[in-house]
Amino acid sequence: MGGIGKTTLARAIYSKYHHSFRGQCYLEEVRRKKKNMVSLQEQLIRDILKRPDIKISSVAEGTREIEKRLGSMKVLIVVDDIDDADQLDELAIEHDSFGPGSRIILITRDEQVLNIQKVDKKYKAQTMTDEEALELLSWHAFGNHCPDEEYIELATDVVDYCGGLPLALKVVGRLLATKKSKSIWKSTLDKLRNIPHGKIHETLRLSYDGLSDDHVKGVFLDISHFFINRFGTNAVPILDSCSRFCVESEFKTIQDRCLLDFDLGYIRMHDLIRDMGREIVRAECAMEPGKRSRLWHHEDVTRVLRDESLPKKLKFLCLDHSRNLTRLPDFSKLPHLENLSLIGCKSVSGGYHFFAQLKMLQYLRLADCNITDDAILESLRSLSSLRILGLDGNGFNRLPILSGLSQLTSLYLNHCTNLQAIPDLPTSLRRLEANYCTELEIMPGLPEMSKMIALRLKDCRKLKDIPNLDNFLCKMHTLHMQGCATLTATFKENILLKWKGDVIGGLSLCVNDIPRRLPYVAREDETVKIEVPATFDYIGGLVVCIIYSSDNSECTGSLRIHVVNRTQRTRFHIWPMETTVTASHECYLWLGNLTNKKLNLKGGDKVRVHADFNESDEDTDEEEDYQTAPYESDEEEDYQTAPYESDEEASDDDKELSDYSSDEVQPYKRFEVI
Secondary structure: OOOOOHHHHHHHHHHHHHHHOOEEEEEOOOHHHHHHHHHHHHHHHHHHHOOOOOOOOOHHHHHHHHHHHHOOOOEEEEEOOOOOHHHHHHOOOOOOOOOOOOEEEEOOOOHHHHHHHOOOOOOOOOOOOHHHHHHHHHHHHHOOOOOOHHHHHHHHHHHHHHOOOHHHHHHHHHHOOOOOOHHHHHHHHHHHHHOOOHHHHHHHHHHHHOOOOHHHHHHHHHHHHHHOOOEHHHHHHHHHHOOOOOOHHHHHHHHHOOOOEEEOOEEEOOHHHHHHHHHHHHOOOOOOHHHOOOOOOHHHHHHHHHHOOOOOOOOEEEOOOOOOOOEOOOHHHOOOOOEEEOOOOOOOOEOHHHHHHOOOOOEEEOOOOOOOOHHHHHHHHHOOOOOEEEOOOOOOOEOOOOOOOOOOOEEEOOOOOOOOEOOOOOOOOOEEEOOOOOOOOEOOOOOOOOOOOEEEOOOOOOOOOOOOHHHOOOOOOEEEOOOOOOOOHHHHHHHHHHOOOOOOEEEEEOOOOOOOOOOEEEOOOOOEEEEOOOOOOOOOEEEEEEEEEOOOOOOOOEEEEEEEEOOOOEEEEEEEEEOOOOOOOOEEEEEEEEEHHHHOOOOOOEEEEEEEEEOOOOOOOOOOOOOOOOOOOOOOOEEEEEOOOOOOOOOOOOOOOOOOOOOOOOOEEEEEEO
16 A cells, blocks of 8 residues: 555665665556656666766667666665556566575565566565554654653654554654644644644545546445445445446455455455545535535435435445434335344334335344334345345244245344243245243244255254254254253254264254264364274264353363364364353263365265364354344354374374263263264
C-alpha cells in the first residue's frame, strides 16, 4: 500500500550497498513513465556506465543496448513503483540479464508483477509498531522522540488513526506541529476521520487508480464500505448478485494490490485504505448523499431513506442490535428482499405481520430478540421461500408447526432455555440445532421423507428420546447429544447399534460403552497401529470411537485425530468437532468416520492413529456462520495435510487392547477400517 515506506526502505538499502557493485542505478516513478520508456532505458545505461552522452532512438534499440552493454556487469538496480511487467521486459530485466552477483530490487503495489517475473524473494513492507509510530509522530509534531506529557493521550489517538502508516504519521505530525491547543488537536483528528488529508488520500488512491477496470474498482468500493471484517464466503454471494460477473477473481486482484487481506477467512483492510475508498464515493456528490453510488454513514443513510422511496432491488437488510427499534417497517416496498437480520433487536414488539409481505425471503435471523409471543412465531409460517431461520436465545415455550415451510433447510434454536417442545418439522430440513435448550422434552418423529443430516441437541437434559430417529441414521452425518443425561437406555442402544459410520460425520452421546464391533483399543495417550488387510479391495474410511471424561481437564477444546500412513509416507491432522463438557462425572462418546477420500488408505498400508484434544479459544461448533447460505455440505471434518516425518517404531511389548472395564473414565479409543 502507498505510504508504508517502500521507497524509503529501498533508498536506505541502495545507499548502504551501492558501493559494492561495479554499476548502480535507481529508477524512480517508473509507473508514471510508461509512455517514455526510452528515457528510462537511457538513464539505466548512463547511470551504470557513467556515460551521460548515451542516446537511444527506440524502445527496441534500448532493450538490445542494455543486454549488450550491461550483460556481464555486476550491478545494483532498483526499479521503484512499477505496475507493468512489460516495462521490465523493455528494460531487459530478467534473472540472467546481468553479471554474476547482481541484485535487482523491484518496488510495486501489485504482487502480480512479482509473480509474473518469478522473483527469487518477496518482502511485504510492514506497518510500524505502536512504539515506532509514536516516536515518528513525536519527531514531526514535537521535535522530540516522545510527545509532551499533556499530549500523550491525544498522540496515542493519532497513532491509532494512522494505523502504523509512516506517511500518515509524518503528514499528521507536521499538521499538528505548531503548539496548538488540545481542543484543536481533537477537532483536527475528528475531521481527519471523516475527510482524509489530501496528501494521504492521493498517495493511497494511486493503488485504486491502478486497478484494471471499473468493475474491479466497484468491488473495492463495495468492500471498503460494507464488507470489512465480514467473512469472505459471505461477501462473495452478495457482490455476485450485484454484478454481471463473478467477483472472486476481483478479490484476488485487489489483494495483490495490497488493498485488502484475509485473516482466517475474514476480510481485513487498513483503516486509511477504507477511508480512501469512502472518500472517493463521498466526493461523487459531497452535498447530496442521495446522488452517491454508496452510503455508509448512518446520518446520510437516515436522511436519504427518509426523503427517498426504502429501494425495490434491495436484497440484504441488516438491522442487528437496533436497540431503539420498536416496530418492524412495512416491507411492501422491498419485494426482492432475500436476507433479513434482526439479531439483538430486543425492543421490537409490533409489525411482525409484515413478514407476510416478504415472498422472496430466504434467510431470517431473529436471535436474541426477546421473542415470547406465539403470535410472532405464527407469522413465520407465511414465509414460503425461507431456507434458514435463526431463533437462538429467545424465551418462547414452544414452536408453531413449521411443516408448511417446504424450502426450510436449517433451523437454529440454541439457548432457547424455555423451549419445551418442537412440533412437526418440514421434510426439507437438513440441519437442526437446539443446543442448551435445558427444558426441551418433546421432539417430533422425523417424517418419512426426512432429509435430516445434522442434528445437534447438546445439554438438552430433559429429553428422553427422538421418535423414529434410528430409521434415519443411515442418512445422517452429525448427531451430537452430549449432556442429554436422561436419554433412555433403549434409545441409546438403538443409536449405537444402527450408527454404521459409513458416512462422514460424528455421533456424540453420554455413554460409557463402546460398540463391541470395533476391534482395536488404545488407552489414553497411546497410539493405535493398524495394518490394512492386503485383501481389501474397497476401503470406505476409518471408523473412530472415543470416550472422554468430563472430569479430565485435558479433554476440552478441539478433538484432534492424527493419521500417519507409514507405507505411503503421508500425515493428516483432522479436527472433527469441538468437545463439550456440560456436567461433572459424565463420560461422553464420539463415534465417527474419517473418509478414505482424503486418507487414501490401501490394502497393506501400515497406519498409526492417535487422538488428543487441542485447546481452542472459541466454540466454533456453536458459532458456525449461517449468514448467507444454507448448510449443504456432507463433510464437516477439517482435514489438514502435514509434512511426513519419520516416527519411531513402537516398542515390542506394545499390544492390542481388546477388553474394556466399564468403571474406567480415562479417554480411550477404538478404531476400525471399513
